[in-house]
Amino acid sequence: MxxxxxxxxxxxxxxxxxxxxxxxxxxxxxxxxxxxxxxxxxxxxxxxxxxxxxxxxxxxxxxxxxxxxxxxxxxxxxxxxxxxxxxxxxxxxxxxxxxxxxxxxxxxxxxxxxxxxxxxxxxxxxCKKAKWDIRERERIRRRADLLAELEATLETEYKKDVDDIEARIEKQEVGRIEGQEEKEERKKEFEKKRDDLRTAFTLSDPEHLQKREVPDYLVDGITFEIMHDPVVTKNGRSYERATIIEHLKRSATDPLTREPLTIAELRPNIALKEACTEFMEQNSGWVYDCEDGEMDRDSRWAHLSSW
Amino acid sequence: MFASKRLQKELAKLHEKLPPGITLIRADDFSEWLMDIRVIDSNPLYQGEVYRLKFNFSQSYPIEAPEVVFVRDESHPIPWHPHVYSNGIICLDLLDRQGWSPVHNVESICVSLQSMLTSNTKKERPPGDENFVRYNTQRPRDINFVFHDKNV
Structure with missing residues (x-):
């Protein structure tokens, strides 16, 4: 150079x-x-x-x-x-x-x-939310495909029955009124089966069954959000690392006891972190309620932008 | 910052259940809320009166304390208390920069103020109330109160 x-x-x-x-x-x-x-x-x-x-x-x-x-x-x-x-x-x-x-x-x-x-x-x-979204879309698509296929099978069968009845009416094997009644019955049967099938699919979807609430022990006492990198203080309480650091920068005290506490004294809470991760994996998308574009409006973002 | 998210969650909880004597009056946005408190026991200083609190939140809530004052109107007087100025400004360590902790919330502040009144027996204003009310131009959160006693 x-x-x-x-x-x-x-x-x-x-x-x-x-x-x-x-x-x-x-x-x-x-x-x-x-x-x-x-x-x-x-x-x-x-x-x-x-x-x-x-x-x-x-x-x-x-x-x-x-x-x-x-x-x-x-x-x-x-x-x-x-x-x-x-x-x-x-x-x-x-x-x-x-x-x-x-x-x-x-x-x-x-x-x-x-x-x-x-x-x-x-x-x-x-990123975790985006990952989950892709998996979830795929799962919904697969379920939807299967449901559509089963519904189509039911409908084909129903149409075949109706055609059979029509043919028998044509050949005068059954009377017209009798035939119409039989067709009505087939229609009701088909609709009932289709509704049952849809209900079964709805019920088997875990999204409908889950209780949408994060247990308190996974929630950061400062932001009230689920933690993903919990750290424990000297008195045994855990907080999200980023938020407790924000607090300690202003006031080097334990939020609960007011005893002196420094950033260096925080320890990762590995078991709790695993519990949070597991909960998020099982309870999927609704846990992450961060909206798109939110990061860019964040004022703390500004200092990362230029040097 | 996380102020609006956290306040959203607090609001959901306040709608669910509140301790006796505490009522949510208005929370249309995430910068100013109104709460009413009244003293439950038979303390004669506060019988039959309801006090209105105004909360102001900064973007940094709950890392920063909210600004909390009593407000006066026709139906809401300012309660008598040696730590409450007649213009509604409150001198309470947990609302002070040093005394605040982010694990406090709107409900716990209301409960603390409620019990601060409950345990009081003096129909008094803080020393120098008249001067303070006349000359103070600072916002409550910028005032450095000297805490005279630690047991109120």
Whole structure:
């Protein structure tokens, strides 16, 4: 690399950041690209461009940038965070989830980045929800196919019976009125069978039977939401890691006892975490009530956007 | 932030069941709620009166405490109490920046205020009430109260 290029790249990056701040993402992307031409060894240039491309919804570009950035720097929370969002947008929730979990892991293991925990943990939930949605759609489609096939069989049988009766009326084997009565009866029988079949399908759907309530012991006492990374305090109560950290940053006390408590004293509650995971897997989509686009309105998101 | 989600869940619970003497009056949005409280036992200071509380929530609730004051209108006086100024501002440690904990909620605040009144026997205002009411321009949450005693 010729001397001075590193400096030139830094200048271009700063210009790019200024455009990014003003919401001029096209211009920011161009400047970051020029910076990368000057210096392709700086992982931050790639994550900055990934962020601009994220805003421009250039998903493939985001993925390329994140992968290149991770190649240059392994412990790269931002790159995994952007990567997860792009993967989620192109409907690859499995990959998105593992990227989001990487970001979350890096975030909770680094002392200075804990403020991002809540944002990343929201993304993890979103990925899990997307994964569940796909499975659920597939399950509903399979059930619907089977139901449609069985209903069609019933209907074919019913039509055949009706045709038989008509033929016998034609041949004067039965009287017209008698035949009509028989047809009415067949129709009622068919409708009853079809309704029973539909009822059976409805009843066998676990979604209709589940009690839609998260047990209190899986709920974070601060957000009132189900936990996915519970940590336990000295007095034995568990909270969601991201929210208790928010509290401890303001006041280093146990929320319940007011005794001194620091972030370093929190311990993961592994068994409870497994209970939460299991509950979410079994109770599926309704647990996640995070709406689409919610993350982007999050004010804490802003500080991740530019450097 | 999670304020609106958490308040949504609190509201669902408040609609289900409330302790005696506490009523939900208005919660049209997630920034301002009105609650009524009255003292259940026979404390003569508060007989036959209902007090109205106004809650204001920030985006950071419940990490940040809500702002809670008594409001006066024709049917709701400001209760007598050595920690309640005549303009409705309340001096209670759990509503203070240091005393607040995110495990508190609207219901537990109402219960605490209810019991603060129940146990009071003095028909008094805080010292310096007249001056405070006349000159204070700060929002309740920005005031640094000095807590004179720890047992109220």
């Amino acid at each position: 010729p001397p001075g290029n590193e400096y030139a790249a830094e200048q271009l990056k700063n210009q790019g950041n200024a455009h990014f701040k003003n919401g001029e993402y096209e211009a920011a992307e161009t400047l970051y690209s020029q910076a990368i031409q000057k210096n392709s060894k700086n992982p931050l240039l790639f994550t900055n461009r990934a962020n601009a491309r994220l805003k421009l919804e250039k998903w493939e570009g985001v993925i390329d940038d994140c992968i290149r950035s991770i190649e240059l720097m392994k412990e790269n929370m931002k790159a995994f965070f952007y990567l997860a969002q792009a993967q989620l947008s192109i409907n690859h929730p499995n990959e998105a989830l593992s990227s989001a979990l990487m970001a979350y892991d890096l975030c909770t293991h680094s002392a200075q980045q804990t403020s991002n925990a809540a944002t990343i943990s929201a993304l993890v939930l979103k």
